[in-house]
Amino acid sequence: xxxxxxxxxxxxxxxxxxxxxxxxxxxxxxxxxxxxxxxxxxxxxxxxxxxxxxxxxxxxxxxxxxxxxxxxxxxxxxxxxxxxxxxxxxxxxxxxxxxxxxxxxxxxxxxxxxxxxxxxxxxxxxxxxxxxxxxxxxxxxxxxxxxxxxxxxxxxxxxxxxxxxxxxxxxxxxxxxxxxxxxxxxxxxxxxxxxxxxxxxxxxxxxxxxxxxxxxxxxxxxxxxxxxxxxxxxxxxxxxxxxxxxxxxxxxxxxxxxxxxxxxxxxxxxxxxxxxxxxxxxxxxxxxxxxxxxxxxxxxxxxxxxxxxxxxxxxxxxxxxxxxxxxxxxxxxxxxxxxxxxxxxxxxxxxxxxxxxxxxxxxxxxxxxxxxxxxxxxxxxxxxxxxxxxxxxxxxxxxxxxxxxxxxxxxxxxxxxxxxxxxxxxxxxxxxxxxxxxxxxxxxxxxxxxxxxxxxxxxxxxxxxxxxxxxxxxxxxxxxxxxxxxxxxxxxxxxxxxxxxxxxxxxxxxxxxxxxxxxxxxxxxxxxxxxxxxxxxxxxxxxxxxxxxxxxxxxxxxxxxx
Numbered sequence: 119x120x121x122x123x124x125x126x127x128x129x130x131x132x133x134x135x136x137x138x139x140x141x142x143x144x145x146x147x148x149x150x151x152x153x154x155x156x157x158x159x160x161x162x163x164x165x166x167x168x169x170x171x172x173x174x175x176x177x178x179x180x181x182x183x184x185x186x187x188x189x190x191x192x193x194x195x196x197x198x199x200x201x202x203x204x205x206x207x208x209x210x211x212x213x214x215x216x217x218x219x220x221x222x223x224x225x226x227x228x229x230x231x232x233x234x235x236x237x238x239x240x241x242x243x244x245x246x247x248x249x250x251x252x253x254x255x256x257x258x259x260x261x262x263x264x265x266x267x268x269x270x271x272x273x274x275x276x277x278x279x280x281x282x283x284x285x286x287x288x289x290x291x292x293x294x295x296x297x298x299x300x301x302x303x304x305x306x307x308x309x310x311x312x313x314x315x316x317x318x319x320x321x322x323x324x325x326x327x328x329x330x331x332x333x334x335x336x337x338x339x340x341x342x343x344x345x346x347x348x349x350x351x352x353x354x355x356x357x358x359x360x361x362x363x364x365x366x367x368x369x370x371x372x373x374x375x376x377x378x379x380x381x382x383x384x385x386x387x388x389x390x391x392x393x394x395x396x397x398x399x400x401x402x403x404x405x406x407x408x409x410x411x412x413x414x415x416x417x418x419x420x421x422x423x424x425x426x427x428x429x430x431x432x433x434x435x436x437x438x439x440x441x442x443x444x445x446x447x448x449x450x451x452x453x454x455x456x457x458x459x460x461x462x463x464x465x466x467x468x469x470x471x472x473x474x475x476x477x478x479x480x481x482x483x484x485x486x487x488x489x490x491x492x493x494x495x496x497x498x499x500x501x502x503x504x505x506x507x508x509x510x511x512x513x514x515x516x517x518x519x520x521x522x523x524x525x526x527x528x529x530x531x532x533x534x535x536x537x538x539x540x541x542x543x544x545x546x547x548x549x550x551x552x553x554x555x556x557x558x559x560x561x562x563x564x565x566x567x568x569x570x571x572x573x574x575x576x577x578x579x580x581x582x583x584x585x586x587x588x589x590x591x592x593x594x595x596x597x598x599x600x601x602x603x604x605x606x607x608x609x610x611x612x613x614x615x616x617x618x619x620x621x622x623x624x625x626x627x628x629x630x631x632x633x634x635x636x637x638x639x640x641x642x643x644x645x646x647x648x649x650x651x652x653x654x655x656x657x658x659x660x661x662x663x664x665x666x667x668x669x670x671x672x673x674x675x676x677x678x679x680x
Contacts, residue, residue: 263568271571274545290332293324297336298345306366307481307494313366317342342366367495368392371474379447381429381475382497386626389497390425390476396532397423397472405429411439415465418458423472431477431484435491438462443473444491480620498613501606508602511630512637527587534581541574604649605633607679608656614675615664622664632656653680 221229285291297320305313318337325331334340343366371380371393382389394400400423403413410426417424426440434440442459449456450471457464481494488494499507548567609629616623636652657676664672 260564263564267564267567267571269571271545271567274542274571274574288333289330290335293321293329294332294334294336294340294345296324296329297321298342301336301342307489309496310498310500367497368396371495377448378491378493379444379473379475380493380495381431381477382495383479383481384476384497385478385623386499388499388503388626390427393425393474399423400425402427405434405437411460414439414443415460418460418465418467418471421468421470423474425474425476427476429475429477431479431488434475435488501610504609505599505602505606508605508633509599511633512598512602515634515638523587523591527584527591531581531584531588534577534584537577538574538581541570541577545570545574601637601648601652604652604680605629605656608653608676611672611675611679612656612660615660615668615672618668618671619665622660622668624660624663628659629656632659 297317300320301313301317305316308316321336336342336345367382367389371382371389384390401413401417402425403410404427406428407413414424416422435444438461446458449458450467450469452469455466455468458467459465475492481489481496484494545567548563548570609626612622612624612629632655633652636655637648653676657673660672661669
């Protein structure tokens with residue numbers, strides 16, 4: 119726009135400022151105002167018109183471009199599909215041409231053979247799959263039983279390894295074994311006092327001759343029974359030191375530790391009652407019984423243990439029925455059956471036959487020949503043993519329920535110990551037989567091991583339960599231990615009097631009868647009156663059989679011990 123026009127525009131604007139613009143700008147007012155203002159107004163209106171018409175046109179162009187793109191894409195897709203259809207139709211025709219050969223009757227045998235071959239391959243594959251499934255099931259079963267066996271054997275391995283380590287780490291084990299062997303050979307015929315004196319002297323003699331000193335010495339850290347007996351069996355016995363003489367005798371008798379037969383001096387029948395509880399199927403017969411030969415032959419044939427009661431030492435060695443057996447004990451250690459003379463007849467004998475003899479004849483009346491041919495043992499109970507027996511007797515009389523539970527508990531403990539020994543021997547035998555072989559490859563062997571281990575664990579659990587029950591029973595015995603202790607003291611005094619004069623001997627049967635009279639009909643609680651009554655009954659009975667000059671000694675002995 120020129121300078122002149124600018125000037126006109128500004129003049130027009132100034133003039134317009136003086137006009138009333140309340141009704142807006144119109145064409146008429148613009149005309150009368152100025153020609154340039156009218157042109158400007160027309161120009162503005164034209165621009166507004168242009169924008170109003172151009173925006174829909176622009177949107178239509180955008181939509182048209184979008185449609186063109188879609189059409190192009192559809193054309194491309196159609197072309198691709200057409201190419202694919204052409205390719206597939208061409209291949210299909212070729213495939214159909216190849217899969218539709220012309221077959222004749224001559225092709226039938228070939229097709230039948232192909233079918234047979236395919237069927238054979240299928241059956242072979244099915245059989246192979248079945249074998250694989252069977253093998254998988256067997257391996258799974260082996261794995262299950264093997265895990266149980268390995269877990270169970272782990273505890274036994276720990277136990278056996280510990281035992282071997284203890285033996286290997288103790289150089290004095292040989293010393294203890296030598297001392298124990300000497301004790302068995304020389305000390306079992308001796309009484310308690312001599313055993314306690316001579317036994318430790320063997321250990322001192324072994325050390326003087328250069329044998330190594332053991333870390334745990336026999337007679338100090340070990341008792342003879344604990345050293346010679348397995349742990350579970352040793353725990354079964356009451357291991358008080360006062361009972362050691364009784365347990366030593368019991369161990370020797372039950373385990374047949376020597377090459378000579380054992381004769382038990384059992385005046386009060388303690389050994390017989392205890393022995394019958396420990397040995398199953400034992401046969402009893404008296405020495406002078408006419409049926410001795412018949413019973414002996416039957417026991418030799420079937421291997422049953424035999425106890426001959428009331429033997430006569432002066433007649434035993436010359437007895438024609440027993441003479442051959444007494445002088446040939448070593449034959450019974452054989453692994454095979456053999457024949458032995460019983461009188462004038464030979465009898466088939468099975469290995470492992472056990473013979474036990476009991477007598478009431480004192481050792482002073484036995485000949486040297488008899489003592490050198492047999493092992494003679496004084497089967498005399500110690501103080502604690504008598505006390506425990508009297509506790510059991512009181513429970514049997516006054517507390518029958520407790521006595522029945524205790525009796526059953528003792529039977530259960532004995533059975534559990536026997537089962538543990540048997541199972542452990544079976545496991546050791548099986549492991550030794552399987553040495554160098556892979557046991558886990560055999561389902562039967564793995565099952566057997568697993569069953570043995572499981573049975574062993576159950577036996578251990580049962581034995582633990584028995585120990586717990588025994589502890590409870592021993593705690594209950596504390597209620598009537600005082601009266602049993604007094605009874606043991608009285609019986610010990612009676613034995614002291616019998617050592618002075620055999621005529622003062624009181625039998626266990628008569629003593630128990632006095633004990634029963636004292637405790638029967640009493641209240642459930644033990645008081646001093648029962649102890650006093652028992653003392654009076656036993657003392658009066660002893661005084662009746664003791665001469666007047668010995669009565670003071672009896673009363674003094676009782677007063678000292680009480």
